[in-house]
Amino acid sequence: MSKQSSASLADFLEFMNRKGLNTTSQRRVIAEAFFELPGHYTLEEFYQHILRRDPGIGQTTVYRTLKLLCDAGLAMEIHFSDGITRYEAARPNSHHDHLVCLSCGRIVEICDPRIEKLQHEMAEKHGFSLDGHVHNLYGLCADCRNARSKGQPAR
Known part of the structure; x- marks a missing residue:
């Protein structure tokens, strides 16, 4: 373990x-x-x-x-x-966001300090104090995009 x-x-x-x-x-x-x-x-x-x-x-x-x-x-x-x-x-001090494929459901964890910094800047600009957030980006993964371009059914 x-x-x-x-x-x-x-x-x-x-x-x-x-x-x-x-x-x-x-x-x-x-x-x-x-x-x-x-x-x-x-x-x-x-x-x-x-x-x-x-x-x-x-x-x-x-x-x-x-x-x-x-x-x-x-x-x-x-x-x-x-x-x-x-x-x-739930891992303390290990925040991440998600990319989610709308076709196959694949989920990819992403973490980028630039996104975190921008979120805090936007909150401050609008007078908010952040307690947390959820950031999910939806689209198609490369495999599903390739399948669609070849006329194959999505997974």
């Missing part, structure tokens, strides 16, 4: 203890898997990943544990234009 994974798991276990909640072996497996799996996952995608680790864990347990991770501030729900909730690890 990586250091980031261990620290995040320790934070989750501490949160559970503080709240007086049971830290079951199933919750532990789910939390470990969540912190080891990079990217953005729907409940169903993550559940399929969990089933490969432990087929005895139910989808409701996975969902409730994801909610607990969000409550602990260790996970975030992300909503793109498709209306499907995805989950990703």
